[in-house]
Amino acid sequence: MDIQVLGSMSVRVGGHSVAPSAPKPRQVLALLALHPDQLVPVATLTEELWGHKPPRSARTTLQTYVLQLRDLIGEALAREGKGREGAKDILVTLPGGYRLETGGGSVDFRDFERRAAAGFRAMEAEDYQGATRKLREALALWSGEGALADIQAGSQITMEVERLEEARLFALDQRIEADLRLGRHRELVSELTFLVHRHRTHEGLHAQFMLALHRSGRRGEALRAYQRLHTALLGELGLEPSVPLQRLQRSIRTHSDSVETGGPAATGVRNVGQGPQVAAARVC
Known part of the structure; x- marks a missing residue:
């Protein structure tokens, strides 16, 4: 099966x-x-x-x-x-x-979890080429609008789908992090533009977007991205951006050298409002 x-x-x-x-x-x-x-x-x-x-x-x-x-x-x-x-x-x-009983047949979400875990191990080993390759392979197993998109879901399926979607978004976050570490900031801008509009309060994606824009010579757009996130967080969740994200914004504003090294994972940015809606991962 x-x-x-x-x-x-x-x-x-x-x-x-x-x-x-x-x-x-x-x-x-x-x-x-x-x-x-x-x-x-x-x-x-x-x-x-x-x-x-x-x-x-x-x-x-x-x-x-x-x-x-x-x-x-x-x-x-x-x-x-x-x-x-x-x-x-x-x-x-x-x-x-x-x-x-599967009788040893294929199960796509198990394959996704296995490939994603290999990508996470590569990230920990600072093998960013290997990480982005393995995570792209994992994410390529997804299709359409999300897990079980054609099923009328009750509470149990909804819970399981949300778990899978969270895993998908984390794998996507790590794949983008690996690409940033490899200096692919210009290539990431288009994808991240879509993602931050899809996930209006996700700080991790916004941090990656700000870094990609800044490193592409688009400092003003990076600062405007921060302002849009600030407005969304305050309006939708009643929260201010986290201290690490505020620090990143100040570094971009003051042209700090620290913005040019490392990636969002090093900033300690929280992932607020991530939610299960990760259909945007299909653009990877």
Whole structure:
């Protein structure tokens, strides 16, 4: 079984899709796909589908959705010349819940996490060429408007999607940091222009934007970027920019030599208002 959730959902057995079209069974499959090879309790699935007020028929209805998914898996197995009864070994019933067995198939978010971790290790080793390459490979696994963009999400899927989106944005932040360390400030300006408009209160991205502009000889634009962030933070969150970001702004204003060395990670800038909306990462 091959699973993709970093965009529209795709769950395939032997190359054949087993994703249903009806919203509720799709939710069940999506939540199972977010926890491959793990038990997903009936209570968790019930909360995802109906919140804290499930109907009396919730358990029976959930069993119906599972049977529908097994039918789709059985059809995919039959196309591969295998027995339909094998569907029970892929979507497994266990005491208290269900488990989706991948059988060693690909899972895109696990691949993303593995590649991103390799990029983070390269950053720690100050191998910025290796870091930007590995992080670009990780981010390239994402597509569209975000994780499970085509799923009607309840509380459980929403929580998992937000976790994945935060991981995506952090990987993007580190990839841009690596590119800044490599002196690619002019190449980054266009991408960061888009990102700071998407994430109006994200201090890390604004620090990177200010540095890229300043190092490209666009000091006035860097200072205006700070002012826009200041206005957004104050208006939307009631906060002043952090002390490290204020220090960066003063350094740019006074042409301090410290602005020309290091990257935003060295400033200790906080990431305020980062949020789960990281569809902008597709521009990387």
